[in-house]
Amino acid sequence: MVIVLQILFVLALIIVIILFVFRISRTKLTTQLPENYEGLLADYVKFYRHLDKDGKEKFEKRVAHFLSAVKITGVNAIVEDIDRLLIASGAIIPVYAIPDWQYINLHEVLLYPGAFNMDFDQAGSDRDIGGMVGTGALQNVMIITKWQLRQGFINSNDAHNTAIHEFVHLIDKMDGTLDGVPEIILERKYTEQWRNLMNSTIMQMKTYGSDIDMYGATNTVEFFAVISEYFFEQPDLLKARHPDLYEMLVLIFKTGR
Ligand SMILES: [Zn+2]
Numbered sequence: 223m224v225i226v227l228q229i230l231f232v233l234a235l236i237i238v239i240i241l242f243v244f245r246i247s248r249t250k251l252t253t254q255l256p257e258n259y260e261g262l263l264a265d266y267v268k269f270y271r272h273l274d275k276d277g278k279e280k281f282e283k284r285v286a287h288f289l290s291a292v293k294i295t296g297v298n299a300i301v302e303d304i305d306r307l308l309i310a311s312g313a314i315i316p317v318y319a320i321p322d323w324q325y326i327n328l329h330e331v332l333l334y335p336g337a338f339n340m341d342f343d344q345a346g347s348d349r350d351i352g353g354m355v356g357t358g359a360l361q362n363v364m365i366i367t368k369w370q371l372r373q374g375f376i377n378s379n380d381a382h383n384t385a386i387h388e389f390v391h392l393i394d395k396m397d398g399t400l401d402g403v404p405e406i407i408l409e410r411k412y413t414e415q416w417r418n419l420m421n422s423t424i425m426q427m428k429t430y431g432s433d434i435d436m437y438g439a440t441n442t443v444e445f446f447a448v449i450s451e452y453f454f455e456q457p458d459l460l461k462a463r464h465p466d467l468y469e470m471l472v473l474i475f476k477t478g479r
Contacts, residue, residue: 254289255282256303266304267311268378269318269454281318285310292328299335299368308371309333312385315454316393319477320407328392329362336369353388355395364388381435381452381459390450394443402442408474416470420445423467433463450475 256262259282263270270281288310294301309331317323352370356363366388374383397405402420403413420442426432427439438448452460453471457478461468472478 254286256307258303259285259307262304262307263311266308266375267315268375269315270311281314284314284318288313288325292325293330294333295330296333299333301333305333305368305371308375309366309385311375312371312383313389315386316390316450316475319475325389325392327362327396328364330364332363332365333371334365334367336367353384355388355391364392378455381455383451383455386454387447387451390447391443394446400443402444402446404446404474407476412470412473416474417442419466419470423449423464 260278263278263282263285270278273281285307289306292313294306294309313325353366354364356365366385370384374385391400393407394400394402394404397403399405403417405413408416423432423434424439424442424445427434427436432439434452435448438445449460449467450471453468453475457468460471461478468478
């Protein structure tokens with residue numbers, strides 16, 4: 223009789239352990255998202271607001287997946303739920319139409335409170351950098367400031383979004399060269415056309431000025447990041463004013479209106 227009770231006890235214990243482990247693994251993905259994620263995304267992320275019900279669900283899943291794969295660390299800044307959601311949104315928006323995309327070249331995002339300079343000095347006088355894709359010792363790391371991150375999403379009527387800008391640099395970098403040509407997602411037959419269009423637009427910008435942020439005229443790397451911000455923030459305006467650029471970006475990001 224005692225043996226039977228002992229066996230029953232052990233069996234019950236095993237069942238409890240199995241249920242516990244199952245529960246943990248099941249809740250792991252959903253706990254990557256804060257409780258009120260739907261409200262926060264709807265309030266801050268225009269791209270998400272414009273998606274239908276299925277599209278929103280797909281977006282949420284990809285945001286959760288991103289947050290489970292990439293660590294977000296505050297450097298003299300507290301990482302709040304909204305910051306985590308906005309960083310993940312900036313990551314997902316450019317690759318939303320590209321299935322199974324993974325940022326294999328990103329392990330960690332460092333969140334700084336305000337702008338920093340090239341020496342990562344938060345108190346320097348030339349604090350004009352709002353985001354950066356790490357190189358050298360900071361390989362696989364992205365730095366973004368809380369201020370720029372939030373401004374990019376709050377002001378949805380301009381063509382600026384620092385998070386999108388930095389993630390586009392990562393996409394560009396994925397093929398091994400940071401050159402403004404994202405060969406990993408752009409078909410080979412279009413790469414020359416894209417390079418020529420970037421160079422001719424930069425020349426025009428330098429000569430006549432432009433409604434495109436002049437920072438884009440720095441080089442093709444910055445041009446690609448800047449024009450991608452414009453594409454995702456103001457697609458209708460870009461289509462009307464720069465149809466040739468718009469068409470190429472549709473080919474690159476596999477999306478458009
Ligand atoms: Zn840049």
